Amino acid sequence: MSCNKFQKWLSDVLDREITEKRQQLLQEHLVKCADCRAYKASIERIQLESKSLEKPKLSPEYWQMFNSRLKTKLLSIEPEECKSKPFLLRWKWTWTAAGSILIAAVGLYFLFFQPKATPETYAFSYEDALSQIYQEIGNNSELENSFNQLILVSIQEALQGNLPQNFSDDPYFWESLTEEDLKFLESEIKKESNL
């Protein structure tokens, strides 16, 4: 156990807030630890001096005057000033209500107005990027053929081992496919495009 823990207990001892078990462990530690013994002496001294810090000694007459002044002030208070606040105006309830409304508003915002993911989000997924492209091609067969041709060339380059050293310059998703997969893909595209 660290000295800090024992020093916390030393503080508790001064306030008479320690269990017997801890008191016993503390005594055992103090026998062994000179730092904690010195710390104990310091905080005991602080405690002692704190008790005798100077404060005004006020006479019984002063306290009588204090009470009389207070009574005069209390008598001048209008009864309206002493009314307790209506339930809904109490701060505790006001803050609780405000917090609940805020949470509900944030919840509704995310439920109904959550912004849709932008197309850029999909750029990192090859499959989704392709589906976006096919969506844009739509029924335009000329565009579709050109795109298939482009893919085919790229596959052939991959099969011939002509791909650039840095794949990130030519980021097609089939770069990670096996030769067998690539050949299958090539034949399918050729079939589909009547090439």
Next chain:
Amino acid sequence: MNVKMVELSDESLVEVAKKGNVDAFTELARRYQEKVYYTIFGFTKNHTDADDLAQETFMFAYKALKGFKQKSSFYTWIYRIAVNLALNHLKKMKREKGREELRENLSLLEDSCASSFSPERHPLKRELQDRLEKAIDSLPLPYKSAISLVALQGMTHGQAAQVLGCSENTVSWRMHKARKMLQAQLKPYFKEVKNEL
């Protein structure tokens, strides 16, 4: 003072005072005015401010009495008001007033008894107390509050926790950290005075 009022318990006085009986409330104030004053004085170190804030504490309590549900004792409730007012005052003041002002104020007190400032006191002991007072004043407010209530006013951790609106464990740790800070500040001085007192 109404004899009947003196005999009533705090709880009964609160009930009577809630109906607008000023005598009942001044009896409650009489019971706790010294404790409230000295608690506030522990924060302000200034008689005028402590007196004003103590009066303000009771005025505030009287106005808010109808909302007091007696879930805690009147004693705890009034302490909580006093501590909050004192802390707000300190925050407003930004920095606390110096000891010189305290002494000036004390010398102006007409009804004060013989002062505890004694010229015969050992000058080193006096200096140590000055340093200790400054060190307590320099503590962050949560630690100063804990020290003020527990070490100076003699409250238990549980009572201080109720007044400060935190857990007993928090008070316990604040006391430990406050003592560590005080010890660190006064450590060099302890060595100086060790053999002279």
